[in-house]
Amino acid sequence: MPATAFTNHSPRVWIGCLACYSNGILVGDWFDADIANDVTIIDVHASWVDSHDMYCEEIYCLDSENIPERGGINLERAQAWGDAYDELDSDHLWPAYCAWIDSGMYSEDSSGVGCVSDFLDVFNGQWDSFREFAYTYVVDAGLLTDVPDELVRYIDYDSFARDLQHDYTVMDAEQHGVYIFRNS
Numbered sequence: 001m002p003a004t005a006f007t008n009h010s011p012r013v014w015i016g017c018l019a020c021y022s023n024g025i026l027v028g029d030w031f032d033a034d035i036a037n038d039v040t041i042i043d044v045h046a047s048w049v050d051s052h053d054m055y056c057e058e059i060y061c062l063d064s065e066n067i068p069e070r071g072g073i074n075l076e077r078a079q080a081w082g083d084a085y086d087e088l089d090s091d092h093l094w095p096a097y098c099a100w101i102d103s104g105m106y107s108e109d110s111s112g113v114g115c116v117s118d119f120l121d122v123f124n125g126q127w128d129s130f131r132e133f134a135y136t137y138v139v140d141a142g143l144l145t146d147v148p149d150e151l152v153r154y155i156d157y158d159s160f161a162r163d164l165q166h167d168y169t170v171m172d173a174e175q176h177g178v179y180i181f182r183n184s
C-alpha cells in the first residue's frame with residue numbers, strides 16, 4: 001500500500017513500472033523504504049488500473065527522499081536503507097546518519113548500507129562548530145583542572161581544535177552547525 005503518514009526524515013522511494021516508463025508513461029507511487037521488498041507490480045499500478053498489462057514486470061525505485069544515495073536504486077537497496085532507519089529508531093538522528101554516509105567515512109553492515117551500531121558509536125553529536133566541541137572536550141577531559149586561571153586565558157583553542165580535528169570527521173548539519181564523528 002502507498003505510504004500515508006510520513007515522519008519527518010523517513011526514507012521513501014518512488015517505485016515505478018519500467019515497462020510503462022519505457023512507453024513514456026510514469027506509473028508509480030511513493031512508498032516507505034522499509035516496505036520496498038513487499039511492493040508488487042499491482043501496488044505500483046494501483047491508481048493506474050488501465051495501464052497494467054502483460055508487459056509490466058519489473059519495478060524500480062526511480063526517485064527517493066532521505067536516502068543518502070544518488071540516482072535510482074533497486075528495491076532491495078531501498079529496503080536496506082529502510083531497515084537501517086527502523087533500526088536507528090530515532091527520526092531526528094537520521095540526517096546525521098545520512099551525513100555520515102555522505103562523508104564516506106562510514107562502515108557497512110551485511111546489507112551494504114551504513115552500520116547503525118557503528119554510527120551510534122562514533123557520532124559525537126551536533127555542535128555550533130568544531131571549536132565549540134574542542135572547548136567542551138578540554139573542559140570535560142579535565143585538562144584545565146590544575147591550570148591556574150591566569151594561564152587559562154592564554155590557551156589557543158583554535159590551534160588545539162585544529163590538531164584535535166585530525167581524529168574526527170566534520171559534516172555540515174541539517175539546519176545549522178556541524179555533525180561530528182570520531183574517526184574509527
Ligand SMILES: [Zn+2]
Pocket residue numbers: 017018019020021027045051052053055056057
Ligand atoms: Zn506498467
